[in-house]
Every structure is written in C-alpha cells, then in structure tokens.
Amino acid sequence: MRVELDNLSKSWDGVVGADKITLDISDGDLVAFLGPSGCGKTTTLLMVAGIYKPSGGTISFDGRVVNEVAPKDRGIGMVFQSYALYPHMTVFGNISYPLRIQKLDKAVIKDRVQKVADMMGIGDLLDRKIAQLSGGQQQRVSLGRALVKEPQLLLFDEPLSNLDARLRLTMRGEIKRLQGDLGITSIYVTHDQVEAMTMADRIAVMSKGILQAYDVPEALYDRPKTLFVAGFVGNPPMNFLDIEVTRDNGEFRAKSESIDLILPQERAEKAAAVKGKVTMGLRPEDLNLAEGTSGHSGPTLSGVAETVEPLGREDLVGVGINGVEMRVLVDKTRGVRVGDNLDLQVDPSKIQLFDPVTENSLLWA
Amino acid sequence: MTQSLEKETDTGVPAGDPTSQRSTLARRVRATATAYGFMGPAIVLVLLFFIVPGILLLVLSFTNLSSANFSDPWSYIGFDNFSRLFSDPFxxxxxxxxxxxxxxxxxxxxxxxxxxxxxxxxxxxxxxxxxxxxxxxxxxxxxxxxxxxxxxxxxxxxxxxxxxxxxxxxxxxxxxxxxxxxxxxxxxxxxxxxxxxxxxxxxxxxxxxxxxxxxxxxxxxxxxxxxxxxxxxxxxxxxxxxxxxxxxxxxxxxxxxxxxxxxxxxxxxxxxxEVWALTAYKRAFSSYFGNSQWAFGATWAIVLVSVALVLAVGYVKLFKFNELIEEPRIENL
Missing domain, CATH: 1.10.3720.10 (MetI-like)
Structure with missing residues (x-):
C-alpha cells in the first residue's frame, strides 16, 4: 500500500507535535521515523494509525484520504514498545483477537493463528498466559497479533527498545526479513539510528516536530542536508568545528586556530560566500592518525588524547584540539593512551559544511 | 520440636544434649515473642472490637434479656429466640x-x-x-x-x-x-x-x-x-x-x-x-411499648452476621480470589 502524508500537522493548545510533515512511502517499503524523544515521530505514527486526529493536512492510503477513517477500518497492524498484549488473555487469545472481532469461523481463526504463531516460532506457546512469557516471546506474540489479520500497513513503535541488546539484534534481522518476505509496507519508529540505518529502505529524520530529511540511508550518511541530520545519523556521531572558508588566488582554504587546510572547489564554493564562520563536520571514521609525529603529509590537526574508549576492533579516542573535542576511530593496534600527542589527518573530500545560522548544508541543500 | 531435634542430630550434636535443646527453645521463644509483639496491638483490637462483641451477641441470643425483664435477666432460653424469629409472620x-x-x-x-x-x-x-x-x-x-x-x-x-x-x-x-x-x-x-x-x-x-x-x-x-x-x-x-x-x-x-x-x-x-438490619435495631432498641428486646434483637443480628459470613465466603470462592496471584514468569527466549 502506498502511503502519502501531505502537510500533516498535530498540535495541542499551541504545543506542536508534528509540523507539516510531507512524505511518500512506496508500496512494500520499510520507512523509519528517526529522531530523539519528543521529535514527533510517534505522534505522526499515531496519526497514521488513526489514534490521533490530525490538526491539519492529509493522510492518504493508495490515493484515498483516510483522515476520517477509524483505526479499525484502516487495515493496519501495530507493534508496540510495551508489547501492549492483553494480560488477561492467553497467547492464542491475543493473536486471535483481531480475527474474533471480525467474527471469522472458529476453524479458520485456529488455522490462521497457528500459521502465524509457527512463523513467529511461538507455535507451542499458544496456551500460555502472557505473564509466563519472556520479553522476546511477548514481542513475537505482539508481532503475530499485528500480522494475523494480514494488514496492508504495519506500524512499529520502537518495538525493540525494551529488549536486551543481544535479543534486539536477533529481532532486528527477523523483522527485516519478515517484512521483506511479506512485502507489507511498514513504518518503523525508532530513536536508534543503527536500527534505522540497517532496516529501513528510507529514513525520515525528525526533530522538534519537523521533518529534517527523508532519504535512503546512504544519502543521509553521505550527504546530510542539515546539521541535525549530520549529527544524528552515524555512530559515533560526527564532529563539528567552527572554521572560516576563504578564497585566495582560486584556492579554497578552511581556517581556524587549530586547522588550515585546502578544500576542493566543489565542496568549498558555497561556504566561501558565507561571511564569518561556518560549521565543518567530520566523521570519526574520516579522521586518520598520521603516521609518525612529524612530516606533514597532508592537512592535519594536532591535539591530545583525552579519552580512550575501547570498542573491540577499534578505539574511540577523544582528542582535545584547542578546547574542542574531536572523536576519532583509531585502530587498536596503535595503542593510543590518554595524554598522547596525536596528529590527525583530514580527508578534505569527506568534509561537510553547514551554515551555522540556518543549519542547512552548504553542500547539499 | 521433633524437626529441630532431628536437625541437631544431623549436624552431629547429640540429640539428648539438654543445653543445645534449651538454647534452640530459647531462640524459638524469642522469635515468636517478637512476632507476637508486633502483631499484639492489632490482635487486641480485633479481639476487643470484633471477636468479643460477636461472642457476646451469640451468648445474648440464647437469653431472654430485655428492658421488661429485670426479675430474671440472662436466663438461658435455648433456641426460643431463633424459633420466634423464623416463625415471625413478617x-x-x-x-x-x-x-x-x-x-x-x-x-x-x-x-x-x-x-x-x-x-x-x-x-x-x-x-x-x-x-x-x-x-x-x-x-x-x-x-x-x-x-x-x-x-x-x-x-x-x-x-x-x-x-x-x-x-x-x-x-x-x-x-x-x-x-x-x-x-x-x-x-x-x-x-x-x-x-x-x-x-x-x-x-x-x-x-x-x-x-x-x-x-x-x-x-x-x-x-x-x-x-x-x-x-x-x-x-x-x-x-x-x-x-x-x-x-x-x-x-x-x-x-x-x-x-x-x-x-x-x-x-x-x-x-x-423494612430490612433485616432495621428489624434487629428496632427489636433491640426501639420496640413497641418501650420494651427493648435486647436478646431478640441480638438474635436477628447474629443470623444476619451468619448470612453475611456465608455470602463473603461465597464471593471469595465464586470469584476465585486466590487466582489473582500470578504464576512466576519463565525467562527464556
């Protein structure tokens, strides 16, 4: 099912929950709504579900405006962070509930519930009470209940946030595989950018009720259109540094107290037109530790290692450069220790530049 | 006591040793005394205001105590009050x-x-x-x-x-x-x-x-x-x-x-x-001709209390109150 949101807004007594959200979801896609808590992603989801009534704008399913359609008639299935299972019913009671409301034949209900439960790997738990299940099992029941009525649209509201880290990883893959196999259009609300990056066909990044960007994951990562997107997408997050971009004899230079480097023209042209400072963004993985301490083989930054966090394969090193901390991923064989003097090599072709006032990208906006 | 003796034997202390027996006993008494100490005030209140009046009511219902009967109060009259109650035309x-x-x-x-x-x-x-x-x-x-x-x-x-x-x-x-x-x-x-x-x-x-x-x-x-x-x-x-x-x-x-x-x-x-409790009240305290039939009123009350008890037990059984306690969850994937 194709889903279109057109200028969708929600506000309560002047408090804005979602502000003019406009986006299209293609049939069969999994779209992630990504943002910090309070960004409007759940509000938007609940409007799509029909729980909240939009204050403005429209929601269309396959071209039909559904603003006034009751949740029960929208053909949706929903999975919650809290699982939202009916505690007084058994597993069978929970999964069969949507079908029982449709007053389907008992044998048909039994058959369909068993099929879905088997698919979710909980086929042998149908007689259990909800309180007797683990968190992972409960989430499977919740997923089964959403799938059993064969919905046109699946809505996930942070479904994995209450699970432990290991289980989250397993379920992440499972949901993605299931969604792909069944081809059900899905909206997946999360604050976890790794979840969004790994699962979604497209990601809608939201902040303060506003849709910041809506694009495929690689584009959000490589070509962030706003400062917020740049800072939110990617783990560990992007480093930001205030610099001035100048043009000398056709050469573009990025300058600050701690840096002076030559930028490629296609990156720097717009930034050079900005008066005063601009914000430069550098991903931790695009900063390299220079070999040796002398012999500047390229544009470098010098600083002192202030924190070292071993991540296993790499160390995440916090480097203090003139009072600004830059996070850098360093191969653990380098054995960086707190207090070490470090030279960081910058790859100018990976630099992001933002207008500090509008917070828009000076490269992609 | 048997249990504790066996335990002592298990741990190698001779069962007949009087000192060990006495210390176990002392420990038990101390523990029990603490428990009763904490429960004491509540027990006293329940006894004083619930159990004792209940017993008094029961005793009263087998007597002929009334304000018109000063010559021979508190005399046992068996189930007379009860048969009078159940044969009351109303x-x-x-x-x-x-x-x-x-x-x-x-x-x-x-x-x-x-x-x-x-x-x-x-x-x-x-x-x-x-x-x-x-x-x-x-x-x-x-x-x-x-x-x-x-x-x-x-x-x-x-x-x-x-x-x-x-x-x-x-x-x-x-x-x-x-x-x-x-x-x-x-x-x-x-x-x-x-x-x-x-x-x-x-x-x-x-x-x-x-x-x-x-x-x-x-x-x-x-x-x-x-x-x-x-x-x-x-x-x-x-x-x-x-x-x-x-x-x-x-x-x-x-x-x-x-x-x-x-x-x-x-x-x-x-x-x-007229409801039951009102009858009990009227018989006991404001009966006709100024005669307060305390014993007869108590009879109405004690039968009412019995009915209430039966109903209470019935509710507990009918509604399966003990099923409200949930079984523990099984933690696995």
Whole structure:
C-alpha cells in the first residue's frame, strides 16, 4: 500500500507535535521515523494509525484520504514498545483477537493463528498466559497479533527498545526479513539510528516536530542536508568545528586556530560566500592518525588524547584540539593512551559544511 | 520440636544434649515473642472490637434479656429466640425486602451506575470528568442526616414534598403522592444509590485510568469498537476492583439501615421497606411499648452476621480470589 502524508500537522493548545510533515512511502517499503524523544515521530505514527486526529493536512492510503477513517477500518497492524498484549488473555487469545472481532469461523481463526504463531516460532506457546512469557516471546506474540489479520500497513513503535541488546539484534534481522518476505509496507519508529540505518529502505529524520530529511540511508550518511541530520545519523556521531572558508588566488582554504587546510572547489564554493564562520563536520571514521609525529603529509590537526574508549576492533579516542573535542576511530593496534600527542589527518573530500545560522548544508541543500 | 531435634542430630550434636535443646527453645521463644509483639496491638483490637462483641451477641441470643425483664435477666432460653424469629409472620417479607434492597441497590447503583460514571468520566476531557465526579461525591461530603432530610423534603406527599407539589402541577394533575407515599422503594433505593455509587466510581475510575494507553490503542487497531473495548479489555482488567466493590458493598448494604430508618422507618404501612438490619435495631432498641428486646434483637443480628459470613465466603470462592496471584514468569527466549 502506498502511503502519502501531505502537510500533516498535530498540535495541542499551541504545543506542536508534528509540523507539516510531507512524505511518500512506496508500496512494500520499510520507512523509519528517526529522531530523539519528543521529535514527533510517534505522534505522526499515531496519526497514521488513526489514534490521533490530525490538526491539519492529509493522510492518504493508495490515493484515498483516510483522515476520517477509524483505526479499525484502516487495515493496519501495530507493534508496540510495551508489547501492549492483553494480560488477561492467553497467547492464542491475543493473536486471535483481531480475527474474533471480525467474527471469522472458529476453524479458520485456529488455522490462521497457528500459521502465524509457527512463523513467529511461538507455535507451542499458544496456551500460555502472557505473564509466563519472556520479553522476546511477548514481542513475537505482539508481532503475530499485528500480522494475523494480514494488514496492508504495519506500524512499529520502537518495538525493540525494551529488549536486551543481544535479543534486539536477533529481532532486528527477523523483522527485516519478515517484512521483506511479506512485502507489507511498514513504518518503523525508532530513536536508534543503527536500527534505522540497517532496516529501513528510507529514513525520515525528525526533530522538534519537523521533518529534517527523508532519504535512503546512504544519502543521509553521505550527504546530510542539515546539521541535525549530520549529527544524528552515524555512530559515533560526527564532529563539528567552527572554521572560516576563504578564497585566495582560486584556492579554497578552511581556517581556524587549530586547522588550515585546502578544500576542493566543489565542496568549498558555497561556504566561501558565507561571511564569518561556518560549521565543518567530520566523521570519526574520516579522521586518520598520521603516521609518525612529524612530516606533514597532508592537512592535519594536532591535539591530545583525552579519552580512550575501547570498542573491540577499534578505539574511540577523544582528542582535545584547542578546547574542542574531536572523536576519532583509531585502530587498536596503535595503542593510543590518554595524554598522547596525536596528529590527525583530514580527508578534505569527506568534509561537510553547514551554515551555522540556518543549519542547512552548504553542500547539499 | 521433633524437626529441630532431628536437625541437631544431623549436624552431629547429640540429640539428648539438654543445653543445645534449651538454647534452640530459647531462640524459638524469642522469635515468636517478637512476632507476637508486633502483631499484639492489632490482635487486641480485633479481639476487643470484633471477636468479643460477636461472642457476646451469640451468648445474648440464647437469653431472654430485655428492658421488661429485670426479675430474671440472662436466663438461658435455648433456641426460643431463633424459633420466634423464623416463625415471625413478617420474616419472609423482611427477607425478601432485604434481598431486594441489597441486590437492586448493588446492581443498579453501587456497581452499575458507578461503572457507568467511571467509564463516562474517563472518556470525556479530564477537567469535565473531574468536575462530574466531584458533583457525584457531594452527597458523600454532606452529613448523611442532612442529605436524607433533603431527600425527604423532596419526596414527601403533597403539600409537603417539593416534587409532588410542583411537578404534577406542571403536568396538569392535582397534587401527587409519588415517591415516599406511592413508591417508597424507588425512593429508598435512589437515596442510597446516589451516595453508594460514588465509592465504586472512585475505585473504578482509578482502575480504568491505570490501564496502559497502549492496550486501548492496540485494541482499536485490532478492530475493536468502543463497546468491544469496554467488554473485552476494560472490564476484564478492572475485574479485581469490580469484585472487591461487589463483595464490600453487598456486606455493607446488608447491614445498612440508617437511611431507611430516617426516610421511612420501614413504612409506609407494615414492613413495606423494612430490612433485616432495621428489624434487629428496632427489636433491640426501639420496640413497641418501650420494651427493648435486647436478646431478640441480638438474635436477628447474629443470623444476619451468619448470612453475611456465608455470602463473603461465597464471593471469595465464586470469584476465585486466590487466582489473582500470578504464576512466576519463565525467562527464556
């Protein structure tokens, strides 16, 4: 099912929950709504579900405006962070509930519930009470209940946030595989950018009720259109540094107290037109530790290692450069220790530049 | 003691050693004494105000104690009081009245209206809901005598009662005798129910408000209508408060008589609105010709207490209160 949101807004007594959200979801896609808590992603989801009534704008399913359609008639299935299972019913009671409301034949209900439960790997738990299940099992029941009525649209509201880290990883893959196999259009609300990056066909990044960007994951990562997107997408997050971009004899230079480097023209042209400072963004993985301490083989930054966090394969090193901390991923064989003097090599072709006032990208906006 | 002795033997200490036996005993006594020390005040209160009066009541019901009987009080008369009670010509009527009063008030008001009020006031804007609940609490905040007097002034026959004075006039009829005169039961039950409903309302409201919002959202998405949500989700989830109110209100209605006493005194006419507890009160304290038949009143009371006990046990069994304890969860994937 194709889903279109057109200028969708929600506000309560002047408090804005979602502000003019406009986006299209293609049939069969999994779209992630990504943002910090309070960004409007759940509000938007609940409007799509029909729980909240939009204050403005429209929601269309396959071209039909559904603003006034009751949740029960929208053909949706929903999975919650809290699982939202009916505690007084058994597993069978929970999964069969949507079908029982449709007053389907008992044998048909039994058959369909068993099929879905088997698919979710909980086929042998149908007689259990909800309180007797683990968190992972409960989430499977919740997923089964959403799938059993064969919905046109699946809505996930942070479904994995209450699970432990290991289980989250397993379920992440499972949901993605299931969604792909069944081809059900899905909206997946999360604050976890790794979840969004790994699962979604497209990601809608939201902040303060506003849709910041809506694009495929690689584009959000490589070509962030706003400062917020740049800072939110990617783990560990992007480093930001205030610099001035100048043009000398056709050469573009990025300058600050701690840096002076030559930028490629296609990156720097717009930034050079900005008066005063601009914000430069550098991903931790695009900063390299220079070999040796002398012999500047390229544009470098010098600083002192202030924190070292071993991540296993790499160390995440916090480097203090003139009072600004830059996070850098360093191969653990380098054995960086707190207090070490470090030279960081910058790859100018990976630099992001933002207008500090509008917070828009000076490269992609 | 056997158990502890065996234990001592197990640990290699000779079972017959008197010192070890004595120290075990001392430890036990100390532990028990602490427990009883903490429970003591409560035990004393329960004994003094619940058990002792119960026993006194029972003893009293086998005597002939009354205000007319100073010559030979406290003499044992066997089951005379009981046979007198059960052969009372009005006993069936009083029994019927009591059952009618208790269950009508319970079902239509203390449970029914309370539930409706709770469901309605939790489904409208919060402030409006709060306001309406407050309004329904007003009778409870009013001294009950004042509250009953107000109802009486409303319900009396023309020309005294406000209702019967005004409303029939509007309808073009002459002065009426609705309520206290015409249909006293309606009046008694309304008066009781309007106060009684607020207790359940408060309990049900808080229970309904504590149902996670996600559950309701899930039910809506699953296709449930408002009625199905109430029937399938909300009511089962407030089962415990519902059963509690049903049990508690049955027992308290069974023993309540003060509203009827002030409103109708069990009338009009013979035993029209007389309930069991009111009979017990009347026999014991305000019987005909100034004769307070304390022992006979106690008999009515002790039978009522027995009925209440049976009902209480019945409720506990019927509603499977012990099933409310959940089994532990099994933690695996």
């Amino acid at each position: 006993f069936p009527k009083i029994l019927r009245n009591t059952a009618f009063y208790v269950f009508t008030t319970l079902i239509f008001f203390n449970l029914g209206l309370a539930l409706v009020l709770a469901l309605v006031t939790t489904n409208i804007p919060r402030r409006a809901g709060f306001f309406f609940r407050l309004v329904w609490l007003l009778p409870r905040l009013t001294p009950s005598v004042v509250y009953i007097m107000m109802w009486q002034r409303i319900g009396q026959a023309d020309p005294f009662g406000i209702y019967n004075q005004i409303v029939p006039g509007f309808l073009g009829a002459s002065g009426g005798n609705l309520f206290l005169g015409g249909s006293p039961w309606t009046f008694v039950i309304l008066t009781n129910g309007f106060v009684g409903a607020s207790f359940g309302m408060i309990i049900f409201t808080s229970a309904l408000e504590s149902i996670p919002k996600d559950l309701i959202t899930a039910a809506k998405v699953d296709g449930a209508s408002l009625w199905r949500i109430i029937r399938d989700i909300k009511l089962p989830l407030i089962k415990w408060p519902l059963l509690f109110i049903a049990t508690y209100q049955t027992l308290s209605l069974l023993t309540s008589f003060e509203y009827i006493l002030l409103l109708t005194e069990g009338g009009p006419g013979l035993f029209t609105t």
